[in-house]
Amino acid sequence: MDQEGYLYNIALFPLSFTFIIVETMNSLKHNQAVDELNSSDPAVRVKALRFIKNNIIGNKTKKDLYIQLDVIPKLVKFFKSKDTTDSQVQIQAAIVLGSFAYGGEENVTEIVKHDAIKPLLECISLKNDPRLIEAAARALKAIYKCPTADKNDIFADYHLRDLITLLNPDALHPKIDRERIASVHTAELAATIIARCCDTNEQQIQIASAGAFPALVNLLTCGFSKAQEAALDALAYLCRENPEFGKAIVETKSETSDSPVKIMLNLIQDKSPTMRLIAAKCLTHLSRANAIGEYSNDITLIVLPTLVKLLDEKGPVREEAPHVLAYLIRDNEELQKAACDSDAVPKLADFVTHVVDQESSYYDPVGDGDKLKENALMALAAISSLTDDGRKLVVEAKIIPHIVAAMSHRSYGIRAAACQCTRSLSRSINILRTSLVDAGIATPLFKLLSDESTDVQTTACATLCNLVLDFSPMKKTIMELGGIEKLVELVRSPDNTLRLNAIWALKNLVYQAESDVKEAVMKVLTYQTMETLISDQEIVEVQEQALNLLRNLACTKQIDIEEVFQGLGEDRLMNIIENKLCWWHENEEIIKQVLFVINNIATGNERHKSAIMNRPTILTRILNYMGHTNPEIRVIAVWVLINLLWTEDKSASMYLNILNIIIMRFLLYDLIFFNLNFIKAHKFEFKNYVIWDLKIK
Amino acid sequence: MPVFSNPVISATTSTINNNSLPDKCMCVDGVCRDPSHKHYAEQQKKQQEQLRQQQLLQKRKRRLSLTTEISSVRLLPTTTCSLYSGSKFRGEQRSGRSSYDVSVHIQHVDLSESFLCGYLHIRGLTEDYPELTTFFEAEIIGRKYSFLTKKWDADDKVDIQHWTRFQAFRPLKSHMKKDGFVYDFHNKDFIFMRWKEHFLVPDHRVRTINGASFAGFYYICYQLSTGIITGFYYHKNSDRFQELKLHHCADNNSFPSFEFR
Numbered sequence: 001m002d003q004e005g006y007l008y009n010i011a012l013f014p015l016s017f018t019f020i021i022v023e024t025m026n027s028l029k030h031n032q033a034v035d036e037l038n039s040s041d042p043a044v045r046v047k048a049l050r051f052i053k054n055n056i057i058g059n060k061t062k063k064d065l066y067i068q069l070d071v072i073p074k075l076v077k078f079f080k081s082k083d084t085t086d087s088q089v090q091i092q093a094a095i096v097l098g099s100f101a102y103g104g105e106e107n108v109t110e111i112v113k114h115d116a117i118k119p120l121l122e123c124i125s126l127k128n129d130p131r132l133i134e135a136a137a138r139a140l141k142a143i144y145k146c147p148t149a150d151k152n153d154i155f156a157d158y159h160l161r162d163l164i165t166l167l168n169p170d171a172l173h174p175k176i177d178r179e180r181i182a183s184v185h186t187a188e189l190a191a192t193i194i195a196r197c198c199d200t201n202e203q204q205i206q207i208a209s210a211g212a213f214p215a216l217v218n219l220l221t222c223g224f225s226k227a228q229e230a231a232l233d234a235l236a237y238l239c240r241e242n243p244e245f246g247k248a249i250v251e252t253k254s255e256t257s258d259s260p261v262k263i264m265l266n267l268i269q270d271k272s273p274t275m276r277l278i279a280a281k282c283l284t285h286l287s288r289a290n291a292i293g294e295y296s297n298d299i300t301l302i303v304l305p306t307l308v309k310l311l312d313e314k315g316p317v318r319e320e321a322p323h324v325l326a327y328l329i330r331d332n333e334e335l336q337k338a339a340c341d342s343d344a345v346p347k348l349a350d351f352v353t354h355v356v357d358q359e360s361s362y363y364d365p366v367g368d369g370d371k372l373k374e375n376a377l378m379a380l381a382a383i384s385s386l387t388d389d390g391r392k393l394v395v396e397a398k399i400i401p402h403i404v405a406a407m408s409h410r411s412y413g414i415r416a417a418a419c420q421c422t423r424s425l426s427r428s429i430n431i432l433r434t435s436l437v438d439a440g441i442a443t444p445l446f447k448l449l450s451d452e453s454t455d456v457q458t459t460a461c462a463t464l465c466n467l468v469l470d471f472s473p474m475k476k477t478i479m480e481l482g483g484i485e486k487l488v489e490l491v492r493s494p495d496n497t498l499r500l501n502a503i504w505a506l507k508n509l510v511y512q513a514e515s516d517v518k519e520a521v522m523k524v525l526t527y528q529t530m531e532t533l534i535s536d537q538e539i540v541e542v543q544e545q546a547l548n549l550l551r552n553l554a555c556t557k558q559i560d561i562e563e564v565f566q567g568l569g570e571d572r573l574m575n576i577i578e579n580k581l582c583w584w585h586e587n588e589e590i591i592k593q594v595l596f597v598i599n600n601i602a603t604g605n606e607r608h609k610s611a612i613m614n615r616p617t618i619l620t621r622i623l624n625y626m627g628h629t630n631p632e633i634r635v636i637a638v639w640v641l642i643n644l645l646w647t648e649d650k651s652a653s654m655y656l657n658i659l660n661i662i663i664m665r666f667l668l669y670d671l672i673f674f675n676l677n678f679i680k681a682h683k684f685e686f687k688n689y690v691i692w693d694l695k696i697k
Numbered sequence: 698m699p700v701f702s703n704p705v706i707s708a709t710t711s712t713i714n715n716n717s718l719p720d721k722c723m724c725v726d727g728v729c730r731d732p733s734h735k736h737y738a739e740q741q742k743k744q745q746e747q748l749r750q751q752q753l754l755q756k757r758k759r760r761l762s763l764t765t766e767i768s769s770v771r772l773l774p775t776t777t778c779s780l781y782s783g784s785k786f787r788g789e790q791r792s793g794r795s796s797y798d799v800s801v802h803i804q805h806v807d808l809s810e811s812f813l814c815g816y817l818h819i820r821g822l823t824e825d826y827p828e829l830t831t832f833f834e835a836e837i838i839g840r841k842y843s844f845l846t847k848k849w850d851a852d853d854k855v856d857i858q859h860w861t862r863f864q865a866f867r868p869l870k871s872h873m874k875k876d877g878f879v880y881d882f883h884n885k886d887f888i889f890m891r892w893k894e895h896f897l898v899p900d901h902r903v904r905t906i907n908g909a910s911f912a913g914f915y916y917i918c919y920q921l922s923t924g925i926i927t928g929f930y931y932h933k934n935s936d937r938f939q940e941l942k943l944h945h946c947a948d949n950n951s952f953p954s955f956e957f958r
Contacts, residue, residue, distance in 0.1 A: 201757045331770045378767060385768045388810070420767050427772070427957045429805055429814055430834060434901050465958035471804050473899070504958055511955040512783060537748065552953040583741040600951040643950050 037074045042089055049092035056099050063103045072114050079119030087129050094135035101142035108146040121159045130172045134182055137189035144196040151197045160210040166190040167215035184224045191230035198237035217252045217260050229278050236282040239289050246291025268306055273317045280306050284328040300338055311347045319372045322379035333386045340390050349397035351376035370411045377417035384424040391428050400439045407444040412453040419459035426466035442474040446481050454495055461501035468509040488524045496539050503542055507549040515560055518553055527567040547593035554600045561604040570611050581621040588630055595636040602643035609644055772957045775808040778921040779945040786926055788943035792936055797821050811841040823908040831894040831911050838889040839882045844873050849914050850933040859929050863918040890917040
């Protein structure tokens, strides 16, 4: 027995030993390859680079291994050498770097950490070997796909100029077919890099100034689909939210003197779904930039249906189509109606309800389930944003329970999109009182006000604006959860949109609210804070909402008006009003709110009315506004007058004061009577307080 | 008749006039707090200009992110005459010899969508429910909705029968069936609507009530100059021509507002 067992073990020993030996030899090989990068012999270095390249292609484990072996800084070092005989080394090094960059965000971060971008940008200079340019451009394309990569370096020196020159496949003087194909490929890479570096308006301006438009428009007609797709993409991002550039692109003539829009309308019918998608995207951005108004029929009859049909495709095309669709129909009632009439809603709803949650993969060709869900939710939010028909369709698709579930999804994009969807639906009082309250949406939504992502907080807050309205059955729930405290906390946020949404929600909350609710809000917010918001230094819209809040507070009941007088103090209150009336007369929304504040105060008791009367500046301004070009403002000014004059005690001194102002100021005498006659002619009756619609003809 | 785009400052009023402002300044730490002083005026102007510049710069630098915004149009409140959020009407609904107190509380008006909605409150309709409130939505006859109902069991004959009961409709009768006829309610004294009740308030899940139903709808005529609403309830199984008559309740002329985000 002993002897047999011993033999058995002896037999196994070489097998496991061989295994260990082989593995060790392999890792020795990798170590050796990295070491050989230091060799002074360029041939050795090239061989090592080729070895590494062959090992890491399509192999994430090997990529990670080599990164552990600290290969990246060694690669970057090759570009810092001025030795021209190293061009073959540089080419291989660039190819290897590119391969790493295609392996995911972590790899890109590692590459960027070792300052690889600047040297790679140097490589695309035209004086270099075209193969080096191509390899470096490919690496940069992958690097710039990562949203956290710094894009500032590209705007320094002549890199932009080089990129734009490369957009022309003839720039590198290709002589044989192989070179020509490589040139077109380089042009494609250059266009993609440009597309990925247009994040801000400033960047758009710089790229355009370098002469991007004519070069890109020419690339549209080169006949090579990948390059055409890249050119479309770049043009799309250059005109995004940019009316001036939209027009400029439309007016750029290609070498074949075709109009770019006509070319795009052609490409949108291409057999490749990717081409159709990108052409649709480009036309969408142009349309949103108001650059192709005369093509609105094509937008409705070609672009929109194309996007809806692309929902039947697979992979990245299917994921991006809803995103483009959402952008196309944004704030456009006609297009939203057209989308409702198509079968977009059931398809999008399907994505929301049936896409299985998976570990999302950055470069997974099969597709990103999270992105699909997020974009589908955004598209549904867009379809239901302006019309009741759209909202009904979305409710009938039975996705509300999925929206609620999406509010606790691990992806912040999905959480934000779920809020947007809810926001659109909450614009219907009917749906607020039925489907939304039935789904118990208030609690999960409220939780998102404390989300780690500001984007999510902002969209949740926007939705909450509608849920705290008087007719919403969820108002009570939200207040019980601590809504007032939370909103006041958010109103102090440095983020402009979040702050605006928070003050908007507070304004809606006190609309027609009971006195104790108003008191509760102001106890937490404080009149001091409200005053600061009324003179918000960042955005005027916050000032407008804060004034609207004041208007809603000093309203309906005399004790409410008195509360405002007590809380703010008569002097401060009147100073705010005077300031706004005098110095903000160019902003009609501000003026409207201030006049309504005065109007509401004027419905108070004698003390409230005299507070206004004792300020001749304010009175003069009000009387002036009775002659304003905007009829809405004229009407409110007249209402102020009515309310000030309406008193039981006609002998009261303040009543005589205002009559004095009216009668003695001849300049304004005509104005008052002009308005009174105008009003009489439109059947106005003081007693019944009925005002005819004072619209300008 | 004078109409100004910018308010004119009368020379006879005491404040804010650059020529007669006191030169003596009460500025503290370079900040002027006296609204009647010219420094204050300059300060305000400078502040507004700074705000504008800042916003422009922010706009340039801001990432053109589309991921979180789906809607940026304002949904400003629209009103006409007594049709506004919070407006109340009171009156009665007559059926044969019975009459019931009715009050209507308008919640939201959206003229651009030819839409308004609110609560309709009836008293004494049934013994079990001395107070009944429903939520209704209105279709305002105009560009979007035609006089011809084409749903809710109301055919063209029923439509004509009911609309002609309104005096104001009679001149329109001959035009009604013409192709392309649109009644533009803007700048007219009469607005026609259909009111459809959808569910009970507060509990929308209650579908039936003994002795009462909201399965039908109202033909409505509203007159701006008087604030009077007249209407006729129609349901194929109900007594015909139950008449609704309401008048606008004067409120105290203070106007709060809300806006959907």
